[in-house]
Amino acid sequence: MLPLVSLLVVGAVVAITLHFAGYHRDPQFMPNEYAHGIQIRQALLEEKLVPPPPLPPSAFVDAVAEKPQLALDKADRDWSKMDPAFVQDVLRVMGRMKARGFPMVLLEGFRSAERQNRLAGGGTKVTQAKGGESKHQYGLAADLAPVRNGKVVISERDPWAMQAYNALGEESRAIGLTWGGVWSFRDYGHIERTGSLRALLARRNDK
Incomplete structure (x- = not known):
């Protein structure tokens, strides 16, 4: 009986750890979150060009x-x-x-x-x-x-x-x-x- 309880406890700890580490996600939310992340990364990586200094x-x-x-x-x-x-x-x-x-x-x-x-x-x-x-x-x-x-x-x-x-x-x-x-x-x-x-x-x- 004791080994079974230990396995249940270990399983619960692993599940909680994975959940908060981001490995356990509700599938319906993953596409939107992924797309949003891409948009943020693109905005951060997009180079904003600066006009050159004026000529005399x-x-x-x-x-x-x-x-x-x-x-x-x-x-x-x-x-x-x-x-x-x-x-x-x-x-x-x-x-x-x-x-x-x-x-x-x-x-x-x-x-x-x-x-x-x-x-x-x-x-x-x-x-x-x-x-x-x-x-x-x-x-x-x-x-x-x-x-x-x-x-x-x-x-x-x-x-x-x-x-x-x-x-x-x-x-x-x-x-x-x-x-x-x-x-x-x-x-x-x-x-x-x-x-x-x-x-x-x-x-x-x-x-």
């Missing part, structure tokens, strides 16, 4: 002189005004471009409706979108340009710059962004979130 104004002098109609000296390059998820996509593209030998810089991110209207009007139109019609106004578009020897190069007559722009098209489309270089109104340095502006804003408001 002298780096943009040649670009401003090349296309004065763009008024690049008045362009907004504040990453914090852009959509955070889109910023991560842009930074990923810039990382891939740098690996290919084409370091890039943000020429313009957020753009006010007033500035958009100025660029759309005047003698030389640089965009067809008016204020409120561009994804720049919502932080969902960016204009990039390659940097060579510390200087921003935007001339489309420069063969090296055009190689960089074509590479930008490849890399941006590879991660699902839209490249302005394929539009009828060519905008080689422009990349943006894919989709209609109305749909993108509706999705944002649903969050």
